[in-house]
Amino acid sequence: MANSQAMPTSFKQxxxxxxxxxxxxxxxxxxxxxxxxxFKMALYLTTASLGAATTAYSSTxxxxxxxxxxxxxxxxxxATAPTTSGTTAFWTPSAxxxxxxxxxxxxxxxxxxxxxxSTGTLACGVFTFGSQSVTAGTFTITMxxxxxxxxxxxxx
Amino acid sequence: xxxINVILGGTTKYDRGIPxxxxxxxxxxxxxxxxxxxxxxxxEVERTAITEYWLDGGLVHRSVDMHLKTxxxxxxxxxxxxx
Numbered sequence: 001m002a003n004s005q006a007m008p009t010s011f012k013q014x015x016x017x018x019x020x021x022x023x024x025x026x027x028x029x030x031x032x033x034x035x036x037x038x039f040k041m042a043l044y045l046t047t048a049s050l051g052a053a054t055t056a057y058s059s060t061x062x063x064x065x066x067x068x069x070x071x072x073x074x075x076x077x078x079a080t081a082p083t084t085s086g087t088t089a090f091w092t093p094s095a096x097x098x099x100x101x102x103x104x105x106x107x108x109x110x111x112x113x114x115x116x117x118s119t120g121t122l123a124c125g126v127f128t129f130g131s132q133s134v135t136a137g138t139f140t141i142t143m144x145x146x147x148x149x150x151x152x153x154x155x156x
Numbered sequence: 157x158x159x160i161n162v163i164l165g166g167t168t169k170y171d172r173g174i175p176x177x178x179x180x181x182x183x184x185x186x187x188x189x190x191x192x193x194x195x196x197x198x199x200e201v202e203r204t205a206i207t208e209y210w211l212d213g214g215l216v217h218r219s220v221d222m223h224l225k226t227x228x229x230x231x232x233x234x235x236x237x238x239x
Contacts, residue, residue, distance in 0.1 A: 137219030
């Protein structure tokens with residue numbers, strides 16, 4: 001199996017159930033969200049098989065801890081609440097995610113975005129890219145433009 | 157010039173054509189003593205700049221700066237109410 005870019009099916013259901021809060025929300029007649037959730041990104045080897053069926057973070061086939069890469073990955077900066085444009089809602093982390101001074105245990109080609117506010121560390125997105133490795137170096141993921149055409153998570 | 161982190165004494169291996177290092181020890185070196193190789197990947201998914209440093213045919217440093225161009229998109233199914 002290989003990693004496949006996907007919005008996990010479980011995530012779609014969890015959105016409908018109100019399991020994820022990417023931003024705070026004023027009272028809307030149903031509920032008020034005063035505290036948004038926290039999110040992390042973890043990196044996975046090419047031998048992993050992340051995809052639409054991924055439901056939660058797992059350390060299986062994650063990069064081995066090395067230098068400043070530790071199990072579970074890094075926190076995602078979330079200073080910009082989800083918004084809309086036209087018929088599309090979208091959200092993008094407000095800063096790059098960066099791991100400095102580490103050596104990857106092999107080639108990796110996927111990042112998992114997951115919710116750390118839940119004990120279940122629910123999966124929110126699998127992002128794939130060309131295989132990479134890092135040796136005593138830095139890996140930076142700069143986020144796409146936060147708009148309805150490019151945002152990291154978009155629902156139309 | 158500032159020194160950079162390197163792995164010395166490791167073994168350069170390849171996974172899907174991507175070099176990586178197994179073993180060795182973390183050290184620092186003046187990059188002017190190393191061979192620098194730059195690579196750029198630019199496609200629909202990403203624009204990625206890769207900086208490698210090599211010493212005597214072995215990889216000692218590799219950093220990757222990846223700019224994702226787009227994210228995930230969920231498209232709602234449009235209901236057709238019987239035309």
